[in-house]
Amino acid sequence: MHMPHPPLLPTFKIHHRAARSRGRFARALHRAIGACWLTLALVCAPALGAPPDPDELLYDEALAAADSGELARARAMLEALVRRQPLHTKAWIDLALLDCRLGDRERGRGILQRIVLEFDPPTAIRELIARIANQPCGAATLPRWRAGLSVGRDSNVNLGSYLDRTTLVSDAGVVEVLLAEGMQPRADSFTEVRLEGNWHDVPGQPRASLAQRQYANESAYDTTELALEGGHTWLGERADAIVRARWTHSRLDNQHFLDALTLHAWMAGKAVWQGTHPVAEARATYHRFAHHSAFNSWVWEARMGMAARHGAFFARATALVSLDQALGQRPGDHRMGYGAELAGEWQVSRRLNVSGLLWMQRIRDDTPYFDPLFPLRREQALLQGRLDLSVPLRDDLVWNMSWSGRRSKNNLNFLDYDAYTIQTGLTLVF
Known part of the structure; x- marks a missing residue:
């Protein structure tokens, strides 16, 4: 291989009689010095001609920090790197593994799913990602707990009507009826405590949560909820799938109120255009009321749409259909609906995450609400929204603030209501 001669090799003037006479010693010295400069130039020239990539230096520094x-x-260095180099697959994988070691397995698994959906890696990398996603998080062999304490205000604890009267039409004519005081909206402040445990932090292992909300004045609406959840994840060649099962036990005013069992399947296909991929969901929930068996029901719901992630932004848009299948003689019997949902998330910085949700649905009863008193079938337009802010104060402490709102409009106007909730608090991870 032809090696380039080093530029501008220095010349040396040996002020010595042996040099002027070109003696044997002088020629040997010239050759030795020239060889040293040639060797030095050949070793250093490639480095001088191609300076190291600063992103790769940052990547090496991040790995060294993780090893120490x-x-x-x-993690902060890897985040900075993927912002500059969104296609740096190795950095993304290491970022997912770091999230796992730091205890945020859900975020780590989300990064792995993003790699599969957006980068379309070869089969060997997909198999590696699947093994990582279904293994424990390094040293995380003990349960992972989250404890939260928050305060807030609910503008309509009882979902009361914002009207104080309604009009009834019967054979006797038109009658105006004043609504009972208990049907009027009741606002109150509350305190909420939540505890959640993830057993061994491994997919398929159960997750337990306990939440209790206590109102300052409306104690009849105090709620307690105990939930158990388990699931499994599959990362496939063309799509990923998650299946979850969840059981919830709810108490109202310290009395058994409702048991619910939910089966939820979620699937995401491979990216079709610039990180955009199809998504589909199916959910079935059985509601069993402890003291009102006439309201027992199966709720079936299906959604289809598209989702996309670009850098720090994530967005999802889906269309939905639902069937609330009554198992008893409740007013209106079965309820059928359709609608749409828009959801998004923006990681503004490492210290601020913003997410939002907007859900619109139209629902219609199968039979008249209270025949013959109300011969109309109830038609409901339901609008719900939510906005969440999350600020990590430390690696194990997060400050949260949320707003949620709900508006219901009906052709039976005494069922109309508006409600919103503002809530803020701290979550400790240990």
């Missing part, structure tokens, strides 16, 4: 146990610092 500085996980938070390593």
